[in-house]
Amino acid sequence: MVYQYKNNGYNMVLDVESGSVHVVDDLSYDVVGLYGTHTLKEIQKELSGYDAGEIEEVYEEIRRLESEGALFTRDEYEDYITEFKRRPTVVKALCLHIAHDCNLACRYCFAEEGEYHGDRSMMSLEVGKQALNFLVENSGSRRNLEVDFFGGEPLMNFEVVKQLVAYGRSLEEKHNKKFRFTLTTNGVLLDDDVMEFANREMANVVLSIDGRKEVHDKMRPTRNGKGSYDLIIDKFKKFAEMRNGKSYYVRGTFTHDNLDFSKDVLHLADEGFDQISVEPVVGPEEERYTIKEADLPKIMEEYDLLAKEIIRREKEGKGFTFFHFMIDLTGGPCVAKRLSGCGSGTEYLAVTPWGDLYPCHQFVGEDEFCVGNVFDGVTRRDIVSEFKKTSVYSKEDCRECFARFYCSGGCSANSHKLNGTINGTYEVGCKLERKRVECALMIKAALADQSEE
Structure with a gap:
């Protein structure tokens, strides 16, 4: 499959199966669009405004690229992924819901202020330890394991976070494993002790902030209805600087109410953050904040504006990384990963404060998707099989x-x-x-x- 489009003055040609990307002139762009469904003579007739000899040169170049597997490549992956899916899988990552409680009242929160359709609760050290034991026991020969401390707001249960990190480290040499811990926080409880600990132990930290003060405060108020931007912005800036090259990113959400979200991305960049993610909300159709079909033209325009600004800033030596524009053309995930996704329900599971297992954090609280618990293991193999397919x-x-x-x-x-x-x-x-x-x-x-x- 070949996909063609024009953007910002560039004629882009993507060979989907090989991943080859070509930037071409107008003639080549037009010939590619006709190649495969038209003979050379038909193309020359169709594009009579161009020189016939130049068309033939382009045509032969496309044939060469096709023979080299860089254009019009056949899709040979369907049988591969079908066979790959039959292989036994291991659990390699857990999302620990260390706290089903939160000190903010975000209006778009899918977790209902951290409760996930249930009671407010904190994960005990016992449950957390068993979760790490479960991960080790179900990870097979895989050495590198990932654990994300999630909520609610995980810093509301920070003592258990610290104890679980220490416990995880104690398992590494014994079981020939290496834990990669990450933390997602709204920043309200962030202080110097947390920053020091996170810089030492967390491979990545996600800092939740939506962008401009007025946008953030509208959607992410405290429990008393006041805005939270002023509580966190300086701490986030300090923390990002302290990371000193270690992975982190500020992560925001844009809604129907701030469709000019490129301004939020650039606001965060101007505040000194160089790893930024601002993502579209997903919510019920009836909610005012949910992205509507009618919003799409404006959002598309915003992505174009943001892309051009990223190029401009990069040329000026002021570049930053925008998560949704990250593409690795020379490496990146393996084919199996590209074809099958994040691994939710198979390689990746979420753990509630009381130890129940779900396919991912967004399924927590939906009882029909509970696949087991950390003490008894995975008991609903039928659900896992559906995700595996x-x-x-x-x-x-x-x-x-x-x-x-x-x-x-x-x-x-x-x-x-x-x-x-x-x-x-x-x-x-x-x-x-x-x-x-x-x-x-x-x-x-x-x-x-x-x-x-």
């Missing part, structure tokens, strides 16, 4: 989508919320993902063009 080939909408190897079929939780099935897609999200991929590839082209000047 999902891939870009099990979702009809993905089969003809040029972005399928970049989004890996999208989010099963979003599909379930909006379609009632984990094996579907979220149409609005798909359209936004396709636009982000277009912008990301164009940015690569523009920066490569700059390096050649």
